[in-house]
Amino acid sequence: METPEHAWHYTTAHGLLEIVRRHRIWATSAAYMNDRNEIREGRDAIRRALEKRRPQLEDWQLKQLAEIGIDSDPTPISVFLLSAALDGDSLTLWRSYGAGGEAEYAIDFDPIVSMWPVVQNEAEQHPEPPPGYYEDAREEVETGHFAQLYDPDAASVLASGWGKVEYLGDTSRVVEDELQEIIDGLKKPHEDSFYVMFSDYQQGLDPTVFFKQPGFSDENEVRSTWRVEPWWRFVLYRVGRFGIAPYVEVSAKRGTQPLHLWRGITQDEVGLLPIRSVRIGPTRGEDDAEVTLRALLDAHGYGHVEILRSSTPYR
Template sequence: MTENEADLIWHYTDGAALMKILAKNELWAGSAAFMNDTNELLSGSIQLRKHFEDQRRALPEDVIKGLEEYIPEVRERSRHSFVLSASSDGDSLTMWRYYGRDQVSFAIGLDRNQPLVPLARLTDDNHPNPPAGYIDDIYDKDEDGQIATNPDGSPVVIFDPDWVIIEGGDWKPVVYDPAQQSEIITEIFENLRKGVEEQLTVGRNRHWWLYPYYMNESLDLIKNQGFRDEREERIIVWPNPDWKFVFHRPGAFGLVPYVKLTSWGGVDEDLHEEPFAIEAGRLPIREIRIGPTPYSSEAAGSLKQLLNFHGLHDVKVSYSEIPFRQ
């Protein structure tokens, strides 16, 4: 692996999806609740629940009750997590086999140091069609149940559901090692326990709504070690508000929510006031590798032609070094 390749993360895909990615400068992060693998993104939650049960006898009842809110019995994956997967291996036989069943597959080499951000679906600042009770929890309440106020008389806002908050978004390696997974679970549990104890001691913590985000980022990186050959890395993102960022597409499990990730187009990210884009910018594609095929020359010729059509003249085209077998 060259020094330049070490900065690349590889998103495997087929030809149809590659064409859309190049044309629209979008990568789709799918909802964790609609993953094809029934165990995907559940391993961490299962381990956390087991750790909770192991610790239950040593915890006060009020702490147990508080933890149940954040560590429920596992029934479904979080609908708030959106996941884009890739691999640190740009020539993986495992990945080629998965994506290259009926046609030539491709691995898109993305610059891992260039940020990908959600593409806004709407530019409004407030929910265009808010449901009943949408802002019920926006304000803090005093002991008498009245809206608490600041010294200047303005209401104390705990959480405005229309605030733009985007957690996650960086490439992070999936954790396969059981010992490392155990350390993550222990740390998450202790953070949640301390948070619940703080709420019970000093009253409602104003950052209570962030706990699931902090918890799920690490949980969603835990995966069974039997998949370590994939060398997977993930971008996991939680955008708020959902009405501003979540799109839908038809799928086997119904209408599948997803988030479009794009680039700011090479402009200095410090110039942006918001952590999202309102129009797609050029993705940080540095290289595209063609999967094993007996027609590598023809595949490369057509790929280079397509890249030229999109003005992507600096994108390197390479080939898998794995020999093709019929």
């Protein structure tokens, strides 16, 4: 997956203030996005492509594809998504974020710099484990003797990095190309063992999180996505348009110490966000607005960040 040159995140004045002051930005569950088919669209397209290819594949390939989860239903609620755009002065997005009458801004994040979910609870064990929480992680191997299958309290993060959204038109080959890349990454196991090796999935999330319905193509979206386990360590909740929405806070790591990527970052490790510039939205380009924004950025460690103005004559 090619890293995009820009990741412009459009937000309101309130959103910008919280991002700069707290050095964090929200990634919301994909189940609560404006696109009600978020994540499902891409997975369904891959499954349709697989059905066409199925007669040409060997049994071991089909078995490994099933193990990967190609045939399973997607789970949008478990994918946390941060949206941005390649275009930093988009009339479509200014209209979307300026609808409430609040000043709007676009933040240019450096796509090369990784951001990771912030750990919200550093307790050793779940503070209020629900019924069956630990029992589900154990298996009875013989009468009265149990084996621990996994640690349900161990922190685990999968991250995609920034990637460009692919809009799935009727003639798009991106789905077939993605499926072929997955198939090419499979390795035939020995007769006495079974293992799965696959290029995209081994490093992060299901790549179909970057597929979207073509009706949203005017947004020219780029996105970064995460999965986190267990939820009680990472996930927060807020009231949104579609009910109570789960989200995670993401940030960049402070300092140069090695990062255990699979664990997220602690509160003490939160550093400055990789912000390159901030653009003031249309009709908000008065000199006073720029002076105030400069003072805000300087006060919170972002003195290097460039301030730009929109050239869109929208009001």
